Amino acid sequence: MKSMILTAVLVSVPAFAGPFELKGDAAKGEANYKQLCASCHGEKGDGTGAAAAALNPKPTSFADAANADRLTDEWVYKMIKDGGAANGKSAMMVAWSGVLKDDALRDVAAYVLKFKPAKAAAPADKKPAKK
DSSP: OHHHHHHHHHHHHHHHSOOOOOOOOHHHHHHHHHHHTHHHHOTTSSSOOTTGGGOSSOOOOTTOGGGTTTOOHHHHHHHHHHOSGGGTSOTTSOOOTTTSOHHHHHHHHHHHHTTSOOOOOOOSSOOOOOO
16 A cells, blocks of 8 residues: 555656756857767758768758757757657667766757757738738
8 A cells, every 4th residue: 555655656746846947058068069969960950960861860950940849948858868769769869868967968958959940920910811
């Protein structure tokens, strides 16, 4: 009975956790990005690194507006930390948690997010088309 209660408490803890906060420093993450990520994702985060041509699927372009919605702070951090296979993506995306400490992972994620395009503002007052 005690183990059932403990299990229920442990399973429900994430529900009480606050929203994810990246708290990374992009300037500190730049060197690790260039060393560990640029060969696939490119110097400009556009997915055109030197190794990209040989990869299938192709590396994510962080600069492509089509990817902007999924490039949340938490998603980028988890991909860098745990790798693609752990997140339902390509196993070719390495998990860097064995190489980098958590603060460095967060810094790289912050650097990656610098490539993310800003969302286009929706027109404020769009008039209906005339018939």
